[in-house]
Structures are given as structure tokens and as C-alpha cells.
Amino acid sequence: MTTATAQATVIGKEQLLKHWQGHRNLTRRVIEAFPEKDLFEFSVAGMRPFSDLAIELLSIGGPALRAIVDRAATPYSEEGIAPKTKEALLKLWDAETETINTYFERIPEEDFSQTFNLFGQYEFPIYQNIFYFIDNEIHHRGQGYVYLRALNIQPPFFWER
């Protein structure tokens, strides 16, 4: 056994992308589950409605990967991402699915352990930045599940991706 195989990959690049897109697919179904009006207006405990949480996610995934590929210090911004209907939000969501696939592919495997100062303020190894995108999505989607329950709507099964 060589040193290289002894440091076996527990999670590879394609597995990580598939994992993320599986979560994005579930989040898409959570967006779909909201009634149009509630998507933009309903929340619990004064928190943001789910559309705002989705806009945050759209402002991270694609733009962040692009910044990683370009090593650009582009700051975080939600500007220009302001869908007014569920259909418009889902259209942005699907476009970002392609953007993520495209830019993720352009990150060489050996770069995942390199440090990058994302949005000019989060200086971590790239793999940790990508974990953060996924975790932040699961976190906010978990909040969306509570909103749906409070609306008496059955959320999609968590394990269905």
C-alpha cells in the first residue's frame, strides 16, 4: 500500500457535489410545498419568511463557487436576487443548479484543502466553505419545516433527495 492510498478518500469531489445537489433538490421541494403567499409572508417568531431564506441560499451557492474559482474577494450580496413569485424563485433555483455544477467542476481536487477568504471575510479551507454552504442550507430548511408544520402542511421526507 502506498502512502497515497493509505490516505484514502472518505468523500470524493463528485460525491460531495451529488450530496449538495441532493440537498438542493430537497430544498426545492420545500419551496414548492409553501402556498404562494406564505412563501413570501409567513414565518414563526418574527424570523424571515422562507423566500428570504432561499434568497440567502441563492446568494451563497453560485456566487461563492464563482468567487472560489476566480479567487475573487467579491463581497456577499443579495442584490439583484429578488423573485416576486414562487415560479420566479424556482427558476432562479434551477439556473443556480447549473451554475453550481459548472463552477464546482472547475475546482481542482487538490484545491479543496487550500485556504480561501470567501466574500473577503470567511478565511477557511475551500472544503470547509462548501460544507458551510450545505450546512447553512440544511439549517434554514429545518426552520422551513417548522413553518410548514405551523401551516399544517406536511413537509417532504427529509431523506428524499
Place this chain on the structure above:
Amino acid sequence: MTTATAQATVIGKEQLLKHWQGHRNLTRRVIEAFPEKDLFEFSVAGMRPFSDLAIELLSIGGPALRAIVDRAATPYSEEGIAPKTKEALLKLWDAETETINTYFERIPEEDFSQTFNLFGQYEFPIYQNIFYFIDNEIHHRGQGYVYLRALNIQPPFFWER
């Protein structure tokens, strides 16, 4: 460049454990943030109180890793995990931190891509099972954040692990 280094690790075994334990540390602080009574009684929209969600997490992490190491078809069970106070719950949480460290270490790196039928019903590669444990924890903790907000309590910062 050899074939082995071309299939570079984007996330290694120690990084995955550190990532998980970082999340567990945050969940611990969410448990701490609840008032004693609310931890066991409060919820939103008829969902389970946060103590029950924590008991679910305790019934997965340690027991599941043990089952993976032993390749045992032990079914999922919350039996015997019934803390009645926050202190007792945190004590179980800390004990499980050690259990997870111990059993995680015993999974050889090359096994992470092997399929295992967890709890006799979730047949996936081991790395996907472990991702599921982490994701499920983030998901439920996100619900706990809503409970805390509904209680007018500031949750710990999501990025602090």
C-alpha cells in the same frame, strides 16, 4: 502525478470527525440555551420538544457508529436514553462525544465507501450514513433555533463550533 494522488481527498477522515464534533458542540450549546422546563416541554406547531430531538440524536450517533464498526444489524432504539434533566442530558451528550471519537477511529478509511445496512434498514455507503447523522442533527437543531426564537432567547451563532 499518480492515479492515487489524482483521486485526491477532498475531505479526509479526521476532517469529517472534526466537522461532526464541531456540530455536536454547537448542538450542546443549543441544549444549554433552553430553560430547563422548556427543553422538555416547549415546542412549536405540535412538534417534539428539543429534549426529544436530542434523544433521537443520541440514539443515532454513538449506537450507529458502534453498529458500523461491528457490522451489526442492531435496530434503531431510543430505549434506555431518557434523561429527565438538562444536566443528565448534557452528561449523556458528553459521554457520547467520547463514544463517537472511539468508534469513528476504528473505521478504516477504505471502509467509508463500503455499503452497510444501518439499523437493518438504511443500506448506503458508510460515508453517506455518517453524512446523514450530521445532516439530521443540523436539521433538528435548525428547528431548535425556531423554538429558542419563539421563547425570545438568542440562539448561539451558527458558525461557532
